[in-house]
Amino acid sequence: MSVTPEHVKQVLAEADCLVPREQVEAAMDRMAEAITGDLADSNPLILCVMTGGVVAAGHLLTRLHFPLQVDYLHATRYRGALTGGEELHWLVKPQTSLKDRTVLVLDDILDEGHTLAGILEYCREEGAGQVLSAALVLKHHDRRVPGLMVDYLGVEVEDRYVFGYGMDYKEYLRNVPGIYAVKGC
Ligand SMILES: O=P(O)(O)OC[C@H]1O[C@H](OP(=O)(O)OP(=O)(O)O)[C@H](O)[C@@H]1O
Numbered sequence: 773m774s775v776t777p778e779h780v781k782q783v784l785a786e787a788d789c790l791v792p793r794e795q796v797e798a799a800m801d802r803m804a805e806a807i808t809g810d811l812a813d814s815n816p817l818i819l820c821v822m823t824g825g826v827v828a829a830g831h832l833l834t835r836l837h838f839p840l841q842v843d844y845l846h847a848t849r850y851r852g853a854l855t856g857g858e859e860l861h862w863l864v865k866p867q868t869s870l871k872d873r874t875v876l877v878l879d880d881i882l883d884e885g886h887t888l889a890g891i892l893e894y895c896r897e898e899g900a901g902q903v904l905s906a907a908l909v910l911k912h913h914d915r916r917v918p919g920l921m922v923d924y925l926g927v928e929v930e931d932r933y934v935f936g937y938g939m940d941y942k943e944y945l946r947n948v949p950g951i952y953a954v955k956g957c
Pocket residue numbers: 821822823824825847848849850851852856879880881882883884885886887888940
């Protein structure tokens with residue numbers, strides 16, 4: 773089926789809500805508290821992983837009340853599809869130097885982890901002093917890159933294709949204020 777606005781509306785209407793808005797907001801409160809406890813005195817650079825990370829970043833940043841800088845990168849392996857390819861495509865690299873910085877990589881979802889693994893490797897190669905990571909959502913399955921986990925996590929979801937709070941369904945539905953699973957996926 774082609775992706776028309778009508779199709780997108782139907783996908784949303786038929787989707788299952790896995791995590792309602794209030795629970796996502798509460799999870800972000802907890803993440804912000806943990807990040808503040810660890811990083812408030814480290815002048816961190818927060819790296820938003822575009823495009824999916826933009827919503828989590830927007831919500832989380834206003835909960836962090838200490839000096840920090842923000843930059844972004846765009847690395848993608850799904851490129852609008854529901855399954856990811858092998859290769860990580862770097863579309864934009866951060867403009868701020870990572871050398872000796874405490875870097876916090878912030879993304880919407882940790883799924884199989886190839887995206888995050890590639891980004892963490894890049895940050896270390898660029899000379900970051902400390903590299904930490906945060907994801908709003910962790911998908912529960914056993915296909916993740918062995919040993920990979922984020923330092924700060926919002927919520928866990930079952931092994932289904934999810935959208936909302938930055939996560940897309942065929943590049944749509946990132947703006948949905950809740951975490952939903954596509955019917956049948
Ligand atoms: O853990 P993984 O299986 O590697 O998947 C997680 C990544 O996939 C999504 O990005 P995507 O490539 O879809 O790009 P987008 O953010 O522009 O949608 C998501 O935003 C994460 O960055």
